[in-house]
Amino acid sequence: xxxxxxxxxxxxxxxxxxxxxxxxxxxxxxxxxxxxxxxxxxxxxxxxxxxxxxxxxxxxxxxxxxxxxxxxxxxxxxxxxxxxxxxxxxxxxxxxxxxxxxxxxxxxxxxxxxxxxxxxxxxxxxxxxxxxxxxxxxxxxxxxxxxxxxxxxxxxxxxxxxxxxxxxxxxxx
Ligand code: IMP
Ligand code: MG
Numbered sequence: 001x002x003x004x005x006x007x008x009x010x011x012x013x014x015x016x017x018x019x020x021x022x023x024x025x026x027x028x029x030x031x032x033x034x035x036x037x038x039x040x041x042x043x044x045x046x047x048x049x050x051x052x053x054x055x056x057x058x059x060x061x062x063x064x065x066x067x068x069x070x071x072x073x074x075x076x077x078x079x080x081x082x083x084x085x086x087x088x089x090x091x092x093x094x095x096x097x098x099x100x101x102x103x104x105x106x107x108x109x110x111x112x113x114x115x116x117x118x119x120x121x122x123x124x125x126x127x128x129x130x131x132x133x134x135x136x137x138x139x140x141x142x143x144x145x146x147x148x149x150x151x152x153x154x155x156x157x158x159x160x161x162x163x164x165x166x167x168x169x170x171x172x173x
Pocket of ligand 2: 041
């Protein structure tokens with residue numbers, strides 16, 4: 001079905017890393033804080049589902065939707081498509097992102113959520129593409145650093161497709 005994709009990270013490699021990140025979050029977030037995971041739709045829904053199950057403590061999940069991409073290039077314009085359903089004031093918030101590319105989406109989200117006075121605002125990102133940085137972003141829990149290639153699978157898409165690939169791959173050119 002996907003002979004137009006070269007594998008980059010297989011499902012077992014991703015699963016092992018997600019377990020590590022989950023254990024790190026479990027150990028680091030203070031026990032008396034209410035933890036809120038905020039997956040950024042749509043790309044992070046697969047990562048967030050696995051990460052949430054790798055965290056061994058109470059938490060709640062609330063989604064935030066935004067979009068900055070058309071095809072394979074960032075438009076530089078970030079739009080909110082869905083806002084949080086509840087207040088995050090005083091809570092320990094971890095934004096869950098699929099990939100930090102230029103950093104523009106995270107800058108927008110972090111500025112937006114910071115105005116709501118969480119007790120802590122952290123970031124877990126499965127992937128980071130430092131070669132494309134326009135705005136430096138601090139990633140508290142990082143999966144993998146990758147080269148400047150367009151990746152699909154494990155939630156990441158090309159024009160809406162490939163999100164259901166169980167591994168991460170690069171489109172053959
Ligand atoms: P940024 O605002 O440039 O950091 O872009 C972040 C968003 O662009 C991510 O949340 C992804 O949805 C999308 N994106 C960036 N690079 C890729 C890629 O290689 N494959 C699929 N989506 C990507
Ligand atoms: Mg995204």
